[in-house]
Amino acid sequence: MRITLDPGHGQFGNPGVLPGYYEGTRVYMLAQLLKRELECYEDTEVIITRKRIEDNPSLANRGGEAAKNGSVLFISLHSNAASNPAAHGVSVFRSIKRPDSEHLGRLLGAAVVDTMKKHTDITYLRGVMTRTESFDGQIQDYYGVIRSSVKSESVRYSYIIEHGFHTNLTECGYMFSDEALQQIAEAEAEVIAAYFNLKKKDGQMCDYIEYVVQPGDTLTSIARKYGTTWRVLAEYNKLQNPDLIIDGQIIKIPLSTEINTGDVVRIKEDKDTYYPGGNPFPKWVKDYDYVVGKTADSRGEPVYRGGDKCVLLGSKINRKTGAHGSSINSWASMEYIEKIRAEKI
Ligand SMILES: [Zn+2]
Structure with a gap:
């Protein structure tokens, strides 16, 4: 299934109450993280309306992208703003044309x-709302991104999600952390996967994460953040010039x-013994x-x-029931097993 994510605004669109916070940058990062989470599921393809962080397509083109590419789900990602710094909470807008959504x-x-x-204490759901206007005597969606997306029948679900208020110190502070965006991406992906009955790609884990280069970053500073080296990143990303990242x-x-201890592993298909020259596996072991x-x-x-360096296989896990x-x-x-996932502690 195809999903279009629309990070609102442009790179420096809508500064928040904390210096350096830009809605357009934060939601762009959220879109990247959510795409990665969603693409861990089978047959799921995610298109992001802003190809690059500095892109700022028109509202009609953002929703139009989903209509054009045959997406079932369109989500425009935002954080909210108000002149009253006390305003807070999450709002969801849906299309008036899609009552089932x-x-x-x-x-x-x-x-x-x-x-x-869990982190802000104050956040609550302001509502799942529609906002409409009358045009040529017809009721239509007020928001351009929603209006343009539902021009195609394929788009069954079209939303704007306002992830708290960047004019509120507490919520802006939360949305300013990379960890927060990852938590939100995981939560949203889980809901979408459950709703559409998406299956996690079998035995496969995403073997990399995507980082969006921020102003002032160098390959070395990014490497330090993730406990690796610039050399590893340069090689993995096939960078011609590691000094030139934008x-x-x-x-x-x-x-x-x-x-590591606690990780979940599986025995490689082509191995018949525990280790070189060791005992053969009883029949059931590989199941x-x-x-x-x-x-x-x-x-x-x-x-x-x-x-060979070995690890101790502990409790067995039924692959079907967990x-x-x-x-x-x-x-x-270690050479004979592969890591399926890092066990969450
Ligand atoms: Zn916005």
Whole structure:
């Protein structure tokens, strides 16, 4: 299924109450994160209306993009503004032409509120609303992005989500953190996946995250943020000139494939023994995933078997139900297993 995300405004559109906050920059980053979360699901393609951070297409072209590309869902991402600095809360607007979209709008609004509220205390759902105007005697959507998106029948769901107020110190402070945007992206993606019954790509995890270059960033400063080196990033992104990165450029940060205690692993298809020269697997062993119990012995020394560094396979996990079973307590070569996901603690 196709989804169009529309980060509102341009790069320096709508400064917030905190210096350096621009709605147009923050929601652009949110769109990138949400795209990554959504594309972890099968058959999901996400198009962002602003190809580059500095792009600022017309309202008609933003909604028009969704109408043109056959999206089912269109979301315009914003943070709100008011002259009263006390104004706060999350608003969702839906299309008057799509009465069936009320429910998903409510789920999305509630998910954003739940996420923000853990950190801001004050955030609440102002409502899932329509805003209309009369044109040539016809009632139509007031907001241009919504109006232009629902010109196509394919767009069954069209929303504007206002993620709190950037004129409110507390909510602006929350939206200013990269972690907050990631939390919101995860919450929104979960709601969308559940609503449309999307399946997580089997046994695959996103092996990188996308970082949007901000003014003042260097490859070294980005690398430091993610505990890697500029060399690794330059190579991974195939950068011709590592000294030349520009605002709004996307740098892929490879996620570690290192295996740690607590990670969930799977035995590689082409392996028949636990480690080189070790015991053959009993038939059922490969049907399960495993939680890594240990990566070293009791003295903290790595364990070698058959010349390979090994980890202890702990409790087995039923791949269909996710249920944990008893531990199998077998050492297996790190080379023979692959990481499925880092277990959340
Ligand atoms: Zn806005």
